[in-house]
Amino acid sequence: MANPRKKHTSARQAKRRTHWKIRLNTLATCSHCKKRRPPHRICPHCGYYKGKPVVVIKVKEKKKKGQK
Numbered sequence: 001m002a003n004p005r006k007k008h009t010s011a012r013q014a015k016r017r018t019h020w021k022i023r024l025n026t027l028a029t030c031s032h033c034k035k036r037r038p039p040h041r042i043c044p045h046c047g048y049y050k051g052k053p054v055v056v057i058k059v060k061e062k063k064k065k066g067q068k
C-alpha cells in the first residue's frame with residue numbers, strides 16, 4: 001500500500017489549513033419587511049415570499065416571570 005515517506009511538518013499542515021475558513025451565510029433582504037432572510041426562502045419574520053403571504057408566522061407568548 002502507498003505510504004507517506006516522511007511526516008508532514010506542522011507548518012505544512014498549517015499552510016494547507018489556511019484555506020479553511022468560516023463563511024457567513026449569504027442573506028437577502030425581504031421585499032416586504034426589509035429584514036435579512038436566506039435567499040429563495042420564505043421570510044422567517046413575516047412569512048412572505050415573492051411579495052405574497054405564504055405562511056402565517058406564530059408569535060411565541062412570553063413566559064411569566066418566575067416560571068422557568
Ligand SMILES: [Zn+2]
Nearest residue numbers: 030033043046
Ligand atoms: Zn419579511
